[in-house]
Amino acid sequence: MNRRRFLAGSSLTAVGLGLRSGRWPDLGALLGQGGSRRAADLTLRIAPVTIELAPGHVVRTVGYNGTSPGPLVRVREGTEFAVDVTNELAYPELVHWHGQLISPIVDGASEEGTPPIPAGETRRYTFTPSPAGTRWYHTHTRAGSRLDRSLYSGLFGFFYVEPKSEPGRYDHEVFLALREWDPFFTNTEEEEEDPDQPPADVRKQQAPADKDLGKPNGLEVGYRRFSINDRALGHGEPIRVKEGERMMVRLLNASATEVRRIALAGHRFTVVALDGNPVPNPQSVETLFVGPAERIDAVVEMNQPGVWVLGTTHDEDRTGGMGVVVEYAGQHGPPVWRKPENLHWDYTAFGGSGAAPPRPDDRIELVFRKRNGGKGGFNRWTINDKSYPEAAGGLMPPAASPTIDPIRVHEGGRYRLAFRNESDDQHPIHIHRHLFELVSIDGRPTAGVMKDTVVVKGFGRVEVDLVANNPGHTLFHCHQQLHMDYGFMTLIEYAS
Ligand SMILES: [Cu+2]
Numbered sequence: 001m002n003r004r005r006f007l008a009g010s011s012l013t014a015v016g017l018g019l020r021s022g023r024w025p026d027l028g029a030l031l032g033q034g035g036s037r038r039a040a041d042l043t044l045r046i047a048p049v050t051i052e053l054a055p056g057h058v059v060r061t062v063g064y065n066g067t068s069p070g071p072l073v074r075v076r077e078g079t080e081f082a083v084d085v086t087n088e089l090a091y092p093e094l095v096h097w098h099g100q101l102i103s104p105i106v107d108g109a110s111e112e113g114t115p116p117i118p119a120g121e122t123r124r125y126t127f128t129p130s131p132a133g134t135r136w137y138h139t140h141t142r143a144g145s146r147l148d149r150s151l152y153s154g155l156f157g158f159f160y161v162e163p164k165s166e167p168g169r170y171d172h173e174v175f176l177a178l179r180e181w182d183p184f185f186t187n188t189e190e191e192e193e194d195p196d197q198p199p200a201d202v203r204k205q206q207a208p209a210d211k212d213l214g215k216p217n218g219l220e221v222g223y224r225r226f227s228i229n230d231r232a233l234g235h236g237e238p239i240r241v242k243e244g245e246r247m248m249v250r251l252l253n254a255s256a257t258e259v260r261r262i263a264l265a266g267h268r269f270t271v272v273a274l275d276g277n278p279v280p281n282p283q284s285v286e287t288l289f290v291g292p293a294e295r296i297d298a299v300v301e302m303n304q305p306g307v308w309v310l311g312t313t314h315d316e317d318r319t320g321g322m323g324v325v326v327e328y329a330g331q332h333g334p335p336v337w338r339k340p341e342n343l344h345w346d347y348t349a350f351g352g353s354g355a356a357p358p359r360p361d362d363r364i365e366l367v368f369r370k371r372n373g374g375k376g377g378f379n380r381w382t383i384n385d386k387s388y389p390e391a392a393g394g395l396m397p398p399a400a401s402p403t404i405d406p407i408r409v410h411e412g413g414r415y416r417l418a419f420r421n422e423s424d425d426q427h428p429i430h431i432h433r434h435l436f437e438l439v440s441i442d443g444r445p446t447a448g449v450m451k452d453t454v455v456v457k458g459f460g461r462v463e464v465d466l467v468a469n470n471p472g473h474t475l476f477h478c479h480q481q482l483h484m485d486y487g488f489m490t491l492i493e494y495a496s
Pocket of ligand 1: 480
């Protein structure tokens with residue numbers, strides 16, 4: 001039996017999972033059946049890896065093709081792409097193509113209906129990458145209490161979809177993934193200073209009195225090591241630049257749990273795209289704010305010869321490894337870090353000044369709450385007071401659970417999703433298989449900023465418009481692994 005045909009045939013069992021996918025009639029082609037005679041454009045192998053962040057600092061985890069981040073995948077917008085993924089682990093895995101407007105059968109979430117790749121087997125994903133821009137791929141299992149699984153592991157990489165025309169002229173580009181390693185559970189919650197919102201004690205007074213049922217906060221995740229890509233600050237090659245160049249920084253926060261502020265000493269960033277999508281109003285900023293799963297494309301004018309540090313503004317984590325040296329030609333000496341003066345970040349600064357988004361067909365309120373887990377326990381998360389059920393074996397069955405209320409939409413409708421965060425944590429809210437438009441951030445209106453993930457601050461309010469233009473089950477969740485794993489997830493369902 002032809003191996004490829006066998007794989008395509010076995011993938012077809014997905015069709016029997018009760019999925020409705022109105023716009024995706026040719027499931028055979030999507031599953032690679034039609035393309036089974038051609039070689040894959042890429043093969044990915046999921047297997048254990050070791051990463052040497054610095055001499056003697058070795059991380060043992062799992063990754064793609066022997067590295068972490070996995071290989072940088074560059075594809076052409078609109079050209080069909082086939083990838084064979086072999087899972088060499090002892091448990092099922094799958095690959096999510098974050099930010100792609102593709103079918104639920106290949107999107108890479110079992111909750112939507114993508115078949116998992118069983119241990120020891122190979123599956124082909126075939127899809128047409130769209131839209132252009134800085135996307136990424138990563139595992140989409142659930143970790144729960146296992147800190148060697150899902151996004152705590154090294155299963156992530158950049159997926160760059162080349163556009164027909166590039167927004168912003170530049171001389172060279174760098175892909176930088178922010179990462180923490182060696183996670184552990186802790187009962188202490190680290191509160192980093194956040195210049196964009198009032199102090200924690202003021203925010204806590206805004207909390208509904210009964211929100212935690214009297215229990216203290218549950219477990220959080222801490223990390224022992226930090227890096228940008230696979231090296232700790234001061235180890236590995238610096239980014240070498242020349243005076244007068246324009247450098248395009250393509251930044252990904254590949255963290256399972258942490259929001260980050262990033263600066264390059266002596267320089268500013270001109271933000272040209274958020275989550276890979278060109279912004280209406282590129283702006284120069286001193287500091288980039290990037291939540292888990294978010295991407296920022298920013299141009300830096302290299303006009304300050306020297307040797308500098310690009311890294312997190314969090315001193316302990318930067319000196320712990322989350323940085324990279326930027327070295328001008330002919331310049332020497334120890335790299336210089338300067339704390340940026342302006343840490344402020346406002347998504348609406350990048351919005352258009354023109355018309356507001358059109359009137360939506362419907363408005364859907366989504367309230368996020370935490371039920372404290374108590375010392376040594378896990379906090380539970382709710383959307384409109386319901387939690388997604390916990391996973392068995394790290395994967396969920398495709399059918400929606402009766403314990404959640406799916407967000408119901410009609411094809412073609414424009415829906416204003418109003419997020420109300422009634423917890424003091426920040427939540428990077430992600431919607432699969434669609435882009436959404438920012439409408440307002442904490443009451444400040446905006447338009448034209450298209451994203452797939454947006455951070456809702458503690459007790460924050462965010463409104464986004466979702467156009468229901470990609471039928472099929474669509475996952476909606478917080479990208480903070482600990483929140484997603486403990487209930488912060490639901491499905492968007494299209495009416496048939
Ligand atoms: Cu969250």
